[in-house]
Amino acid sequence: MEHTPASLAFLFACFPGVAIMKLVQFYQPGQGTGVGVVQGDTVLDLSENNPDIETVNDLIQIAGTVRMSISELVDRMMNHQDEAVTEYAYDDLDTVPDIAVPHLTLPVFAPEVWGFGVTYKRSAQIRDEDAQNTIYDQVYTSPRPEAFFKATTSRCSGPNAPIGVRSDSTLTATEPELAYVLGEEGEIIGYTLCNDVSAWDLEKENPLYLNQSKIYFGCCSFGPTLVTPDSIEDPYNIDISCQIIRGETTIFEGQTNTSQLARRFEELNEYLYRDNPIPPGTLVSTGTGIMVPNELSLVDGDIVVISCPEIGTLSNPVMQL
Structure with a gap:
């Protein structure tokens, strides 16, 4: 049986609503892959304050465990942020992959x-x-x-x-x-x-x-x-x-x-x-x-x-x- 990570226990708290959203994965030099939420021309770093979420695959697994949609899960995370998150310009991430600069990767690491x-x-x-x-x-x-x-x-x-x-x-x-x-x-x-x-x-x-x-x-x-x-x-x-x-x-x-x-x-x-x-x-x-x-x-x-x-x-x- 899979267990919900302790750091995500807040997911069962009061929930204000479901957000409509699009997600990206992006590479951060020295840190690896992170998950971002696209809001207009900006990408908010969802992984920064959620160490259990390094990839969209992690979101899929946790959403299945707590029986939420991806939208519900991400919306709760965004609404329970205690600290400011790093923002990236989408156009800056949408660049040729280079380990020296942040850039978009595959939006999910599809096993098949x-x-x-x-x-x-x-x-x-x-x-x-x-x-x-x-x-x-x-x-x-x-x-x-x-x-x-x-x-x-x-x-x-x-x-x-x-x-x-x-x-x-x-x-x-x-x-x-x-x-x-x-x-x-x-x-x-x-x-x-x-x-x-x-x-x-x-x-x-x-x-x-x-x-x-x-x-x-x-x-x-x-x-x-x-x-x-x-x-x-x-x-x-x-x-x-x-x-x-x-x-x-x-x-x-x-x-x-x-x-x-x-x-x-x-x-x-x-x-x-x-x-x-x-x-x-x-x-x-x-x-x-x-x-x-x-x-x-x-x-x-x-x-x-x-x-x-x-x-x-x-x-x-x-x-x-």
């Missing part, structure tokens, strides 16, 4: 990352054109969704960190997606943006090469923030945009809206958890509705920028492996 594919009609159409068969259209309309293991934390990149192009791929593409993080009971505890970087040429050569297409160093980035569900009015009405910048030229721009999703998250979770133990903190990426033309495959030095109003902007440079 899972992906779902062909959840948008546009994705099914484009993939079928390339494959010259109907396997993608079939999975789009089938009861069972396409699910695949995508990454572990060590294979993922946070904001402003490089994403990878496999050394044996000549057609690697960005796949901008809405993603969510799972809690102790399988509930969605937050939303973020994900870039499911994929070596399309390997997958097109043979569907059995899907794992090699999907899983390698730098194959996934996500962030920059983790937005709690109570701050998302409708997760099925979120605008997502993507840009690919090469040198000083924007070579691609695309947009989609999650209203085009053909499957609900409850359905995805039903298949994900079926006979399959999923650890808390797992990231689930829900598929892409933005398809980049084959002739605009990623090359070393490109910058991929994925944005949505609710979550922010995830930017990553491309690195040839």
Whole structure:
């Protein structure tokens, strides 16, 4: 049986209300990872006066133990601060990772990352054109969704960190997606943006090469923030945009809206958890509705920028492996 840390006993005191919020993880030189609460253009250091909270993973574990939502837990912490907390400018943290300066990291250290594919009609159409068969259209309309293991934390990149192009791929593409993080009971505890970087040429050569297409160093980035569900009015009405910048030229721009999703998250979770133990903190990426033309495959030095109003902007440079 897990026990609530003594320093968090105040959580059962009088509670003034639930805050709507977005969270980040950030690196502090000499201190390691901390959790921040984004308020406007400012990030408040939640970890400074809460030594039990070094990561969002800690929040997930404690929230499960005391049976609160992440919002309730963080709101109580913020309202019971006895001392002033350090504030950072968000723009100062949103910088290239450097151990000498504070910077954003992955918003959660996901023990597993899972992906779902062909959840948008546009994705099914484009993939079928390339494959010259109907396997993608079939999975789009089938009861069972396409699910695949995508990454572990060590294979993922946070904001402003490089994403990878496999050394044996000549057609690697960005796949901008809405993603969510799972809690102790399988509930969605937050939303973020994900870039499911994929070596399309390997997958097109043979569907059995899907794992090699999907899983390698730098194959996934996500962030920059983790937005709690109570701050998302409708997760099925979120605008997502993507840009690919090469040198000083924007070579691609695309947009989609999650209203085009053909499957609900409850359905995805039903298949994900079926006979399959999923650890808390797992990231689930829900598929892409933005398809980049084959002739605009990623090359070393490109910058991929994925944005949505609710979550922010995830930017990553491309690195040839």
